[in-house]
Amino acid sequence: MISDDLDLITDTVEEQAPVEACTKCTACNTVCPVARSTEIFRGPKYLGPESERYRDQHEATVTAGLDLCSGCKLCEVTCPSQVSIQEYIRRAQNKGAREKGRTLRDWMLGHTRLLSAFGSMTAPLANFGNRNPVVRLAMEKLVGIHRKRPLPRYQWLTFERWFKRRRQQAATLTLPRKERTVAYFYGCWVNYNERRLGEMVVHILERNGVNVIVPKQQCCGIPAVVNSNIDLARTYGVENVRRLSTLPAGVDIIASSTSCGLMLKHDYSHLLDIPGAEPVGSRTYDICEYLWMLHEAGDLDLTFEPLDTRVLYHAPCHLKSHGMGYPATRLLRLIPGVHLEEVDEGCCGISGTFGVKVEKYDLSMKIGSRLFEAVKAAGSDSVLADCETCRMQVEHGAGARSSHPVEILARAYGYR
């Protein structure tokens, strides 16, 4: 073949439809935590590019096995051909759900913000109910939430209101003028379940001379995406993009939840195809990523109080999708007296709302078993993980205390 003749052909890796690029190398199947743990799952290669070749917008979607994809995205991270495996699976799930209808459970889990707002408003009652075996049995039978799965504790005081209150107090104080300003995308978890994490993020950022603002925001949409409801996720995403696009130039966006950050960075502009999402994504950073950037710029306050603690670090799957390495480990190694070990045992198994479901709970625990064993064997003070549901799973499966890496940082800054 003469090279001049190749001008005719445009089948190149950059330009072609990604489904065409799959070379069946099976790398995705080898990293898939679900495929590794069960025989009944044909794996991402089959559900993604291979089935996609046969999917037709006019035909009913084959849904068998689609629900077993937990959405960890490791397949996409691994794919040497840049195939958007997850996007195909998500779209097929969404189409299947549109045709067949969604279960009440999946509808509820997709509407996390609504559910959490309700849980927060009725916090004492909700928390009691979530821990009551009779209520849990009823929930399992009626809704399909596994009774053994600990559900997150709701807080009556939301992060939103805490921040508003604090700003009113702070208005009376004279704060030093800050060079940098960030908008904090706190996400539903910080707002309704772990306000303290948000407080720590604000504290750490302000300590480093970064002004924090909190724009009004909606759920990032990831719970809807993984519960076969891309349409809903897109509604949320459009609202968030509209709000975040109005931020003044030079204001970066910070997320302390791995999956929220990933939605903003990547999925809004790809899977959900939201106009204007690209500029929002390009200025979104994970909290640890941002702090490490501060450090590289020489602006991170390194006057840490020495700690004497031994911690394990578990890298969440969605963090790997960010393509930024593990900034939390780099940050924590700056702190004197922190002995950090990485447990490289793959997915914890919960994958957001996946491991909550009655039919997936056992599978979820099986996927995480390698991690649990490693954590138990290490016998450490606590396990750090950037993702909130990973922390839930580690606490449940390994019986260890688990927290976000910024907690160690906050402690080193003397935050109590």
Add this chain to the structure above:
Amino acid sequence: MPDFTTGVVVIGGGSTGAGALRDLAMRGIDAMLIEKGDLASGTTGRSHGLLHSGGRYCVNDLAAAIECVEEGRILRRIARTAIEDTGGYFLSVTEEDEAWEPRFVEGCAKAGITCERISLDEARRREPALSKQVRTAFWLPEDGHLDPFYLVMGNVESARRRGAQVRTYTEVTGFTREGDRVTGVITRDAVTGEQTSIGCQAVINATGAWSGFVAKLLDVEVKVVPVKGVMVVLSHRLAHAAINRCHKPGDGDIVVPGLSVAILGTTARRVPHPEVLPIEWDEVRLMLEEGAMMLDGVTAARAMRAYAGVRPLYDLGAEAEGREMSRNFAVIDHEERDGVAGFTSIVGGKVTTYRLMAERVTHVVARKLGVTTPCSTADVPLNDRDDELDQLRHRPAQMGAPKPHLGEDYLKPLVCECELVRPEDADPWLEDPAVRGLEDMRRRTRAGMGPCQAAVCSYRLAGRLVTARHQDGAMATRAMADFLETRWRGVRHVFWGSQLRQAQVTTGLHLELFNLDRQLMLENRPPPVGEDHGVGLAEAAQATRPR
């Protein structure tokens, strides 16, 4: 003395031979099919799979067009499962094409072909991939896709159920005669070399482009002109319907959506021998260029392989060449013409008219045997008994959508993921003695016809040869190597973009991980039968490897 006897021996396991075998069996005549390779491994299996409405021939070859119309309607009744009613478009792209239109419309009317001119907007709505260059569109609802493999297997299975026998990889090396009468054939097993003498009352020569070679064994001349056609397979269907250029039939003017792929075709070059089918880059390039004139995305799609087939054009003595020659067929009664009794040839024709060809030749032979049972192949469906054949093979339905997999439990891994072949689709064929190698499995299940071109299913099928067929590991490995080798010979013509990267994965997997090349090199065997010669998988790997 013959080793055993049968009524009629049919030589050639293409669509005509399989059709004749079924026709004989349905008339109650004891029959046996002898094929030197596998069923559908010659012209039939290398066709582009267009079920002709007749539109292509209606101007230049009205008789062939009328046959297509009639046979197309019959096939829709009897071979439902092998046919996908895609419909087809005839598109005018240039001014010359537009000048052809009145003759085309007139031809369609003469041949009785349903043809409707539709607006460009409507055509684009139905087929968004139509190129900007398209000027006029005609809709021919009777164009379709005919799966040649399924068609042949369907005919053979139908005949077998009626007592007919099949021998594959068995070559006819001579005939036994008594005076002017043919009394049997002498065959040689292509693998074991075993000679067998089969006694019979009559022989049907349905070997298409090979007819001359078979006839020569009896010192009889049959003039068949082998005309090569090159096709390029793309990894998905660019259009819902078959796409034809509305012009004088020429090179690269058909795009057929067949199951999960699109096939661009074709060329017409005369070749010296039906097994010498080199594929040149200019032919591949032509397919892409011409295809791109009708459909967008042809050059951006993933080309999976190129292949060449050979048309068995019968020389009626006219001065015509290649496409100018009629696609009509002829039954040659050698008793009448050459004084050789018990030998009849069927030559020319095309896959769409295979049944009629089989009917005509069977009619001549049956009459000589004194059988007066009329032909019923046009009335009885191929899978006439409780859809046994459908149970043998689940296949992707329209758009290849894995419909049979709906509601199926998803526990079992697939054999071939590209073409969604399940173990239960493959296993029954492993019990069929006609299946010798993995290419034969491909023709029956579609395993290995997808984008990876057997990179994955080859070793899974090899594994099943051991577990289900109890072959030893070395034999199964050889079968795997042969399979990959024949796939490679098609893949190497489209080495760019995705398929080039695919080849890297395939060679990495099989040559590096499985160390298959060592085995291939040690054996130093000739390439598999029926493929053009060239650099093989192992040689290529050896040449590019640092020493």
